[in-house]
Amino acid sequence: MRARRAVMAGERETILRQWEMLRRIPRYPVKTTTAELHASLVKAGYQVTKRTVERDLERLTVPFPLLADERSKPFGWSWRADAPGLTIPGLTLSQALTFQLVEQHLRPLLPPAVLAELQPAFALAAARLAEAGPTRRSWVDKVRVVSPTQTLRVPPIAPEVQRTLYEALLTDHQVQIRYLKPGEKSPITYEAVHPLGLVQRGAVLYLVCTFFGYTDPFLLVLHRMKTVTALEVPVVRPPDFDLDAYIASGRMGFGEGKTIRLELWLDADAARHLTETPLSEDQRLTPTCDGRVQVNATVPETEQLRWWILGFGEKAEVVKPIRLRKAMAGTARNLALRYGAEPRQINAAGNGAHGSIEEAWRP
DNA sequence: TCAGATGATAAACGCCACTA
DNA sequence: TAGTGGCGTTTATCATCTGA
Numbered sequence: 251m252r253a254r255r256a257v258m259a260g261e262r263e264t265i266l267r268q269w270e271m272l273r274r275i276p277r278y279p280v281k282t283t284t285a286e287l288h289a290s291l292v293k294a295g296y297q298v299t300k301r302t303v304e305r306d307l308e309r310l311t312v313p314f315p316l317l318a319d320e321r322s323k324p325f326g327w328s329w330r331a332d333a334p335g336l337t338i339p340g341l342t343l344s345q346a347l348t349f350q351l352v353e354q355h356l357r358p359l360l361p362p363a364v365l366a367e368l369q370p371a372f373a374l375a376a377a378r379l380a381e382a383g384p385t386r387r388s389w390v391d392k393v394r395v396v397s398p399t400q401t402l403r404v405p406p407i408a409p410e411v412q413r414t415l416y417e418a419l420l421t422d423h424q425v426q427i428r429y430l431k432p433g434e435k436s437p438i439t440y441e442a443v444h445p446l447g448l449v450q451r452g453a454v455l456y457l458v459c460t461f462f463g464y465t466d467p468f469l470l471v472l473h474r475m476k477t478v479t480a481l482e483v484p485v486v487r488p489p490d491f492d493l494d495a496y497i498a499s500g501r502m503g504f505g506e507g508k509t510i511r512l513e514l515w516l517d518a519d520a521a522r523h524l525t526e527t528p529l530s531e532d533q534r535l536t537p538t539c540d541g542r543v544q545v546n547a548t549v550p551e552t553e554q555l556r557w558w559i560l561g562f563g564e565k566a567e568v569v570k571p572i573r574l575r576k577a578m579a580g581t582a583r584n585l586a587l588r589y590g591a592e593p594r595q596i597n598a599a600g601n602g603a604h605g606s607i608e609e610a611w612r613p
Numbered sequence: 614t615c616a617g618a619t620g621a622t623a624a625a626c627g628c629c630a631c632t633a
Numbered sequence: 634t635a636g637t638g639g640c641g642t643t644t645a646t647c648a649t650c651t652g653a
Binding site: 283284285300301304305308320323324325 | 623624625626
Binding site: 263264298299301302305322323324 | 635636637638639644645646
């Protein structure tokens, strides 16, 4: 009886040690050696010989997808690249769901190498949701992220371009980019581009970068890049550059980084959502005498702001700044011209007739 | 200067004895 | 009886030497 108990204690020790070993073996292409594993286990308090580690590895290769690179000594041990993750305790349903959401929505932003590393976790999450049964599996069908604006198709990005650029961004190295500007027939070459950040805006991925020795950040669109070549030269970051501050300045909305004090009159129903999702920290909403709502807020002056206001149609009226009001009035005039003309007239005249419609429109 | 030979060292593995 | 340590053998790698 006492002997059996001692054997069981030994078995438990062996299982714990082998479990520790499995945790210490990296995923391919990273490898570890028997000596490294042995040193690591000894450090963790498992006083065994290297010979035992060798035997353990040999045994574990049968039930687990382990690889031994025997092309040279010492052998390199690793988990197979496609091996499922080894996690105890297993993923909870909410963790599995989170992984699925991450996979769906961050895939365009994650470097291919990072995605490859996370692939086993994604597979584990999918398996966890699948094994939860039909009722729980429907979780996946119950959660969606939708765009508040018109959905556009994602433009294709060359995998090699994306891989090289992400790698350079991760390791802070300069790149050479062949870039096809819209309307151009042949690409131009930017010799030494300093990647500073990556921003997804709707369906488009932008590289925030500097080049030509300028410190003012510039935007390049990933799907217009024809080739990206990594350079062995470190990135020089502008000392005061901050990606969050850059985005907050409104540059991603195609502005000049200026802010304006906006006064906008909105129909009450159109203004309702601003009570829950304000335009800015200092936003003020004031009812007007004609039943509308006066919105005052400090916002970046961008094209995106104009598109947002135009999206309300006749329900929005810009009061201040005057410059923006005039721009909106101009857009409205042109719209009235377009919609006032018969489609046949537009086809015949190319851009339509103006006279009577121009006169009929009163700001 | 370079290719081949040689020796030292390290790693892998087989085998045997011990132990709980 | 399974797990382990330890020893001997085999093999690979690397540094050094030698001769063309």
